[in-house]
Amino acid sequence: MIAWPDSERRVIADYVRDLGMRTELAGTVYLQILGSFQMVAERYAIIDQSTLKAWLSERARYWSPSTMAHAARVVDRFLSYLVGEAVIAANPIDVLRTDYQIRTRCSIWRALATTNPDATLAALRRPKPFGSVLGAMMRDHIALMRNRGYHYTTQAGWCLRFDRHLQAHPDLASQPMEVMLQSWRAARSTHNHAAECERLEGILAKALRHKDPALKIRRPNPKPLQEVARHWRRPHIYSPADVRRMLDLARSYPSPRAPLRPLTIYTMLLLAYCAGLRRSEIARLNLGDVELGACTITIRETKFFKTRILPLSESVMVELVAYIDARRHAGGSQDPGSGLFWHEQVTHRYTPTAVAWLLVDVLRRAELKPRRGKIGPRLHDLRHSMVVNRILEWYQAGINPQDRLPFLATYMGHRDIHSTLVYITVTQDLLQEASERFRVLGAPCLTLTQEGRP
Structure with a gap:
């Protein structure tokens, strides 16, 4: 059990040392940021949002917004470390995320840095999941389907959006379900929304029949799904020349603070095209999933709970071996359970969102996709x-x-x-x-x- 704040700042020094900074300057910056936070924390009995507000208000007089954003991330990770060491009861950011149902941590930090944090946080508040009049029924149905072995992730998203709509319109609570669904259908006029409403109605009918098997089986309406299929975007087929261009750009990707990243993106792109991997499969690859002797990679527990072993061509294996060697020299963990695509941040692994962002950025730099927006070729088109x-x-x-x-x-x-x-x-x-x-x-x-x- 350690005590913090400590007068000699040994906790901060030990924490920064364990991070294993690449340069002495980076460690010095971390010590300065956390030292400024400890000076403010010493004036408070507990670490809560008041402490964070006071620190942000004081530092805003000296630091630019970009520096403040970086410092906030450093303090946030340090607070999570203190929670893990049982020094403080909870990270105030996690408490606010739970209270306000806010998805991202950076949104909370930005709100706390404003002149009126309470009003800004209130504007960010999201409805409680499944807090509507139909919330309990939908939550129980999702749990039942997942217990039967279904992922039920997409269906849960449809139910959550419908639930938020009901909470935003409390006057619908006393109305029949058909009136609620009509209100949800009228919320948007897109073909995808109409198809989602049709699927949602089928889910609700199934949930009701689980409670009362005597109810009639609902007959689905195929028209919304047919309209979506008719307007479905045609996949873009990248030519070998397009792929070569993307690979060349990936090798020269600008990343002065993370020298391994260009080779990481290059290898990700290589597996996405040559092995046809999904972005989630790329992110979940472990170092132990690569069998250099057999020239194979193992893709574990992917869509529909399947695991498969993929043979790779000799040229792809040469590039994969080169990446693994560079990863080892960069200080990457050699534990077979560590992420194949390693980085030096806290998680030491790229998330599916980060993989998608990096590869889509390569598409934009290759001028295969517009610089902004969701239009144009997609990553999945690989x-x-x-x-x-x-x-x-x-x-x-x-x-x-x-x-x-x-x-x-x-x-x-x-x-x-x-x-x-x-x-x-x-x-x-x-x-x-x-x-x-x-x-x-x-x-x-x-x-x-x-x-x-x-």
Whole structure:
């Protein structure tokens, strides 16, 4: 058990030393930031939001907003460390996140730094999850489906959005469920929202039937889903030249504070295209999942609870070995359970969100996607491109792609080839190769049939 604040500041010194800073200057900056916070904390009996407000107000006179943001992150991690060491009862930021149902920590720090923190925090307050009149029913149904083995993540999101709508309109609490759903349908006019409302209505009908099996089975309305399918965005198929351009840009990605990051992004992009990995699969890869001798990687417990072992080509393995060597020289943990894509922050692992942000930024720098917005090619289109370009190579090598589709489905992590067929986009090159194959193999059969007629 340690005591803090301590007059000799040994707690802060030990904490900064254990972080293993790359440079002495970085450690000095951390000591200055945490020292300024301790000077304020010594004036308070407990560490709560009043302490944070006082520290932010005092430091704002000397530091710029960007410096304040960096210092806030340093203090936030230090407070979490103190909680882990049982020095303080709770991190005030975590308490505020729970009280106000705020998702991000930086939003709370920005609110505390304003002239009226209470009003700013009140404006950020989010409704309590499943706090509406139908909240208990939806929460129980989600728990039931998850106990049966379903992820039920997307469906839970639909229910939460509907729940927030009901809490924002308390007058609906006394209305029938159909009136509540009509109000939710009218909230937005997009095709995706209409399809979500149709699915949500099916979930609620299923939840009601679990409570009363005598209720009639609801007949679904296919029109909203058909409209979404009709307006579905066509995948963008990256050419090998596009992929090469992205890989070149990844190697030169500007990252002066994290020298390993360019090679990390390069390897992520390589696996996303050559192995067709999803961003979540990239983020969950561990060092022990790479078998250098067998030239394979193991993808564990992914979509639909599947685990698969993927063989990689020799060229990909060469790049992967080079990354693992660079990772070791950069000080990355050699524990087989540590993240393959390692960084020096607290978690020592890139999250799926961070993986997506980095790779999408490469797409923007390659001018394949606009600098702003969600329009243009997507990161997930790399999986589509992998499938299309693989089938194109099979055609060019004289291989019948139909015979290889079951293997491709397994490689992609699909349950059957029907899911893989969704990824097959007919491009001009693919259509030309298929036509040429038909000309060589199919056209002579038609000629023989016509000659055999009387």
